[in-house]
Amino acid sequence: MNGRKWLIKNKNKALKEPVHEKAVSSISRDLQINEKELYSLFDEAPDLKVHHIKLNGETNAILTYLEGLTDKKTIQSNILKPLMTKMKSIDQLWSSNVIYSHIICTLSWTEIEAALLEGNCILFVNGEEKAIIIDSQGWPQRSVEEPHSETMLKANHEGFLETASQNIALIRRFLPNRELKIKQYKIGERAKTNIYLIYLRDVTNPIIIEELEQRINSFTVDTLLTTGELEQYIEDATFSPFPQSILTERPDATAMHILEGRVAIIVDRSPRVLITPVNFLTFFQTIDDYSLRWYLAIFVRLLRLLSFFIAVFLPALYIVVIAFHYEVLPMKLILSISESREHVPVSPFLEAILMESTLELLREAGIRLPSNIGQTVSIVGGIVIGQAAVQAGLVSNIMVIVVSLTAIASFIVPVFDMAYSIRLVRFPMMILGWMFGMVGIAMGFMIILAHLVTMESMGTSYGTPLSPMKYSDWKDSVIRSPLRNLKRRQSGPRPIQRNKK
Amino acid sequence: MRQGIYKFVIVILIVVLTGCTDRIEIEDATLILSLGLDLDEKNNLVVYERSPIFRRGTHGKTDHTGVHAATVQRSYSNFEALISTSIYNGKTQLLFIGKRLLQRKEIFPFLDSLNRDPENATNLRVIAVDGPVSEVINMEPKDKPRLSIYIAQLVDTSALRHLTTKVTLRQFHYMIVEPGITPIISEIRKDQKELRILGNALLDKKGYYCTSLNLRETQLLELLRDTQRTPYEFTFPVRLPGNHSKNKKNISISIKPKKLKITTNYHNGVPQFDIDIKLVGNITERTFNMNLDKEANKRIIETIVEEEMNKQMATLIKKLQRYQVDPIGLGLYVRAYHYNEWKAIEKEWPKTFAKSTIRFTPHVEIKNIGVLH
Amino acid sequence: MMEYTSEGVAMRSQSINNISLMQYIFIIHGTQVGIGILTLPRELTEIAGTDGWISILIGGAFSILVSILITSIMKKHPDKTLYDLLLIYFGSYLGTLVNFIVVLYGALATITVIFTTLFVINVWVLVETPTYLILAGYLIPLFIIGSNGIKALGRYSEITFYFSIWMPILLLFPLKDAHVLNLLPVVKEGWYPIISAVRTTFLSFLGFEMAFFFYPYLTCKQHATKGIIVANLLSLGMFLVITMVSYLFFSPKEITQYEWPTLTLLKVIEFSFLERFEIIYLSFYMYVLSTTWLPYTYVTILGSQAILKKGSHKKHLLIFIFLLLLISIFFQPSYLQIAKLAKTWGSAGYIMGYVFPVLLGFYIILHHFFKTRKSA
Known part of the structure; x- marks a missing residue:
């Protein structure tokens, strides 16, 4: 692997304090x-x-x-x-x-x-x-309902619960197969949390399982509260803005990934299941794609990739075109942009950062509010504040359009972690564009590409099927061929059984 | 270690974030949309510029000034002394050149700065003005969009109809440098309150003004230059035997060239060109009676059109040869097919062109005559 | 039932630096398409008129021949780079000296390409920004890729190739104003100018010498010859397209007036929603240029590691980056110095890429001949 290994091994080496043992350890007859x-x-x-x-x-x-x-x-x-x-x-x-x-x-x-x-x-x-x-366990539990953040149109409407045994049951419903193996680990010094590794023994590469076990045993923690924490302890590159595993709440999506040769990790008390190893394009695929006809699936997937580019590059492109390279726009557009920008007192960069930060504030606020107030706030925030800002002369019309397009584009990405990362990557891109113009955007593109190309997720390269180019994988990445042609598994997680059977 | 490097890089970047860079604020910039070059009475260069104003409450206003300067680049500094905002010429659409300048001085050295600086737009249209440039630059037409955009659109749509030739600065550069062709640019004139496209202005190898072509001649020339295959609209007078009515007989035909073939031969040190052109057309107007159902009548009309075209083309070619200009680019054919002879006459091509014989043979075929018989 | 495909075994050895055949092709092709292409039409026209495209074909044939020679030299010791080879054949002192010269060549190539990139950016896109800042921006991906080995370089070159396929296609746009007659007659002034123009194409085709350094990392070595021929053909196609488009579009007298005719060609590309497209194209092309100087940086670092034998890969890389930054702060070349730098690299490349392999080939044949004689 790469030099990041030493980073993982040396961190989280908390001092192992012995748990307080009672002096009396056996039962008396009395x-x-x-x-x-x-x-x-x-x-x-x-x-x-x-x-x-x-x-x-x-x-x-x-x-x-x-x-x-x-x-x-x-x-x-x-x-x-x-x-x-x-x-x-x-x-x-x-x-x-x-x-x-x-x-x-x-x-x-x-x-x-x-x-x-x-x-x-x-x-x-x-x-x-x-x-x-x-045995008499019976703590309060939720009933099975569809997860809010991952609603699908044509797929199953079940979501994981907070009890590991029930989650395992939900997965077993999708894969009633002898080869579905489950390994249990107990993590946590103060309060032991059960985690379960679920994989298909004849499909998943044993090297991945070994690597995962090594990583799970390499850290100590007092207790594991959420799956997200586990994700951060076992990931490859802590400094990367991109996530290296998927957290999902859907059993059907988990089954889909297990069939590809990935490993699902269930953490007790958490409804999110960790899927690893993943590559970059997995974040743009959902299980609904396989329920659609193939050309609709192609359209939807291309739309998602396009929205990635829009979300990352559009504000930076706006800044570059307004502040550096006005010559790129046709004359009429320049005239209308200049006329709308006359009253704006701030430079395009500051304007963009201001609007983007306001949008982020609104988004964060909207998460915690109950749904009925949340709707009102977003409408009030988005429309009224934006419109008022334009009329007050603080921002220009075009900036509002750019910001809303970016926001919409970042919502299209199906996986929450990736959407968050994209929102973050936007800001350095804006800075680069502000400093170097179009050359800066090309530079940013270069850096992102270099980063994706060198990143690895559990030993499998992150940029597949793009960067180690695997032509056979293209049938199910950005485009999706008709299901009859998808006979082989993807090579991303390096499964040992390539044909789907 | 890696963190230390990242921090170092970020600190360096932030430190120079406020340094000198190439940013501009376009609402505070003056974008020159039209540039004009002319000579005043004492034959000094005057440079005009026209740019839109982006200030609150001044919708549609433009700024137009003229300064004296030795060269175009010098004039930018003189403009900056007059205008409060910085000058940027990346979006210039039009370059007006006064006829006075074309007649008295070589134009090409003046355009050097426009060609040299990569920030300039080489897609700007070069237009000759019959009259003082200041009249055109200072025009404020009512009910029309901004003047620069209006003229640019005027030139573009006329070029589509072959009433003039849209010549960009880059094409102009090409025509001056290439020995096998002489330059040609559009020509306009301000008539009282309106701008009118006159046709084309023909220049010689050095850029001096030779002659102008009116609209009809421009159309014929465009047939030979063959730059775009959009339809041409011609109207020819028709002389038929018998039936002397009071109205003049005319026929209008919308032609599309199908095939243009130019063959060159060399005879006694003088090139000979055979231009064969196949045209397909529709009759759009006929101001006399004729029964066109018969094949023979159709052939009569076609012959009439061919003869008329031939006559007009011959007049045009004679005019070109008299002024020793070759905007068709026949020199390129000589270079392609008779390279050795070309090397000798390369430097004096317009003179040799004047001596050469050019035969023009059109073949017209009428495809449809509209919905009336 | 478990099927252990070759994937499983390959994954185990993935920790070693390995590049696939396609990545090998794209590394070499990416190195070849660099700064030469910007000035190529002008240099050819100065010597051979509009028949320069024939010179390109001949130059391509030469480079293919030399590439095959290099591959066959490397085939004898499949897992050694040039540095190890030189130590074997020339002994440790002379070998180290020649290694040092090769390292200097790698550094010269890197500096030439980087400074030409910065100069072109300075003239065309960003006039005021200090060049060392732009260089600092480019050094970040250099660091990321440089510290991850040849594998990362292979993937990067591969993905850059796919992202830049649209570039030659867009260059066909100016052809709507083409003057086909410019190409006639073929072979105007005879064959002598064409042959003497072949020398100028050598600089453009430089990049196949990467085979000296990347051959050991190739997984399927039996396709190496095929691979390098494909890479050369791809570059040949690219150069031909650009030169032909320039010839068709410009007058032959005009090309010699422009410093970078390829870039002036870009000024014509215009869409209804984007005018002045050359700014976007040029910024993106500067990114594609990185596939030219990244391999040369590798060559330099590999060499300095082979000579000094101590210090990790990353440390050498960091020192090199720091030196580059330092040079760019103090040295801002003028246009004449850039041209001289390119010429120097051209001559050095002529020796390193064309003369040196031939001599080395002869030496190896003699070496083996005498060795077999001795043992017989």
């Missing part, structure tokens, strides 16, 4: 001592419920769980009911004859603590040195 230990572990936890029951009329037992994380109905019908009614002897417990849920026997307090915190309930029996961990 129920009272166990109960006391429980209360001391969870001393400020009012949601800890300790239920005293009598098994068989003679043995004391306590059933303890964290309310809220457990499903009350399961506890009552699967655990308490058979325990109280059907149990004849204690041995039935160990041979799981009585309790309806899945049970594990345990001896150590660390396991008990972890199990309690995950929403299981524990049964302590007086006189036994084993405790039983009973």
Whole structure:
């Protein structure tokens, strides 16, 4: 790989502090001592419920769980009911004859603590040195709904949830295949988060899996709150403005990427799934493209690429044409632009930066407002403020058009991260255009190109199929041939099985 | 390490961000749209300019001035002394040259700065003015768009109709430098309140004014120059035997040249040119009666048109040879096919042209006669 | 069932610098299409009139022959660059000396192309901006690509080629005012001017000597000869198109008056929504020119690494960049100095690219002849 490797390995080497271990690590036979230990572990936890029951009329037992994380109905019908009614002897417990849920026997307090915190309930029996961990998870969950930021017209309307097992289930619905392998890792020093690597074993290149494992094990963190954090820990180039993996909330898109030979990483508690390795053109493809007829798909994809160029270059082009190379425009356009720019007191560069920054402010504000106010604000901001600014003589008409075109173009890009990056790349481009004119724009183009060409995502080059030119991949990149002709997988993630079967 | 380099680069860039650069503010700039060159009574060069004003509340106003200067480049400095904003000539559309200047001085050295500076627009149209240039530059026509744009459009549309030739500065440069062709530029005149296209002005090798061609002659010349194959509109008088009515008989025909063939031969040190042109046309106007259903009548009309054209062309060619100008570019043919002889006569081509024999043979075919019989 | 295609194996060795055949072709073609093309029509017309296009064809044939010779020299030691070869054949002292000369040649080529680029920008587009600023802007992509090896250069050249296909197509635009008669008669003044004009085409075709340095990194070496012939043919086609268009458009007396006739040709290109298109075209062409000086920078860095044998690739690159910046701050060449620089590079390239491979070829043949004699 390239020299960026040393950057990844040396960062995030937080000092590994040992987690505080309790002195007492095994359960005692005495129920009272166990109960006391429980209360001391969870001393400020009012949601800890300790239920005293009598098994068989003679043995004391306590059933303890964290309310809220457990499903009350399961506890009552699967655990308490058979325990109280059907149990004849204690041995039935160990041979799981009585309790309806899945049970594990345990001896150590660390396991008990972890199990309690995950929403299981524990049964302590007086006189036994084993405790039983009973599966009863049932924390509050959302129902399946379509993700807001990735609505598709013709595809499935499901989105990922916040529980890893349900997300895995959603993916398995799309790929009910023996070769769909799932690897589990636990990350986090203070609070362990489960992450799952999902891939097709006979399609994905094992080198990618190795590389991913290496990267996951190379950092330490107290806990992983979102998938976005994981993305930043395992990415190749931290200094690049472009994202190197896709975060998606759709199971069908995830299945599509897994079929191409990519790896999907599910992070528990996050509805976004990380897809890696990706290349530049993947950010301009959606699953809806495959539901459209092929020439419509070509049109839509070309439109997206065009919008990339517009979003990055248009404000800079405006500045260059107004401030440096007026000769490029036809005479009538120059006359009308000059007449509209007469009252503007600021230079085109400042005008552009002002308007663009205002637009960014409006956008950020619009995210946090509830939807009904958000609509009004965007209309007020966009139309009224823009119009008022033109009439007050602060900006020119053409600038408002340029800024709105740029904004519209940056919304067309389907992946959120890429759209954000494009919004950022605009500003250095404007600066380059302001300093060097058209030569500056060519220079900026050169720099972006050089950057894309040298960037790698998990060992696969980012600029494919453009920069290591792979002609066979062109059938499904910017253009899309009819589905009958798309028989081979793309070579971007270097799958080991090229033919689609 | 990499971060340090990026920071260094960024600091350097920011430090010189406010330095001298090529930026202009076009609303504060004066874009010269028309440039004019003329001589005053004492034969000194006068340079005129016309540019639009972009100031609040002055919609459609223009600025026009004239200064004395030794050369065109010097005149820019003199303009700057008069005009409050900087002068930029990247968008010049028109170059007016007064006839007085063309008759008395060589034009080409004056245009050197326009050719040398890459910022100049070499697509500007070169126009000769019959009369003082100041009259044209200072015109303020009512109900018309800006004068520079108006004249530019006038020249462009007339050139499409072959009433004049649109010559850009670059083409002018070509015609002066190339020995096989003499320069030709458009010509206009200010008639009381209006501008009128007169046709073309023909210059000799050095740029001195030789003669002018009126609209009809320009059309015929364009047939020979063959620069654009858009339709030509000709009207010829018709003389038929019998039937002497009071009206003059005319026929108008819209012709498109289909094929132009020029062959050269060398006879006794004098080149001989055979120009054969095949034309296809539609009759657009006929002011007399004739039954054109018959093939024979059609052939009569075609013959009449051919003869008329031949006669008019012969007059034109005689005129060209009398003034020793070759705007057709026949020298190029001599160079292509008789290179050795060309080397000898290269420097004196217009003289040799005057001595050469040129035969013009048109073939007209009428394709349709409109909706009336 | 797992199919381990060659992709899997190739990916493992991807960490080494490898370029594919197409990238090899485009590196060489990109190096060849550089500054020579800007002045080529004028130089040819000065010597051979409008028959210069025949000189280009002959020059192309020469460059193809020399390219094949270079490839066959490199085929003997498939994984060694020229620097290693010279050390093998000439011993360590003489070899290091010749390596040093080659490094100087690479530096000369880089400086010539870069300063000509800056000069043209200074005359045509940005008149006031100091050239070292523009150079600073160009050095950023140089740093990005230079520190990522030959692989990055191959990809960059490839993608630049595809992005610049529209450029020769747009050059056909002035043909609507073409004077076909300019080309007749063919072979006006005889063959002697045509043959003597071939010397001026040598500068334009320079770039095939990159085979000396990039051959070892090529993956499928059996196609190397085919590749370099294709690269030369592509450049030949480009030069022919530009020269023909210039001949058809300008009068032969006119071409000699313009310093860069190709650029003056661009002034004619005009669309209804964009006039003065040459500014955009020229700015973009300056970007395409970067494929000319980037490989020469590689040559210089590879050489300095081979000679000094210490210091990482990146460090050499940084020092080179710093030197370039320093030179451009203190040295702002005039138009005569630029012309002299180009001439110097032309002569150096003549020796380095045409004479040197022939001599080296002879030396190697003799070397092998004597070696086999000795062992027999």
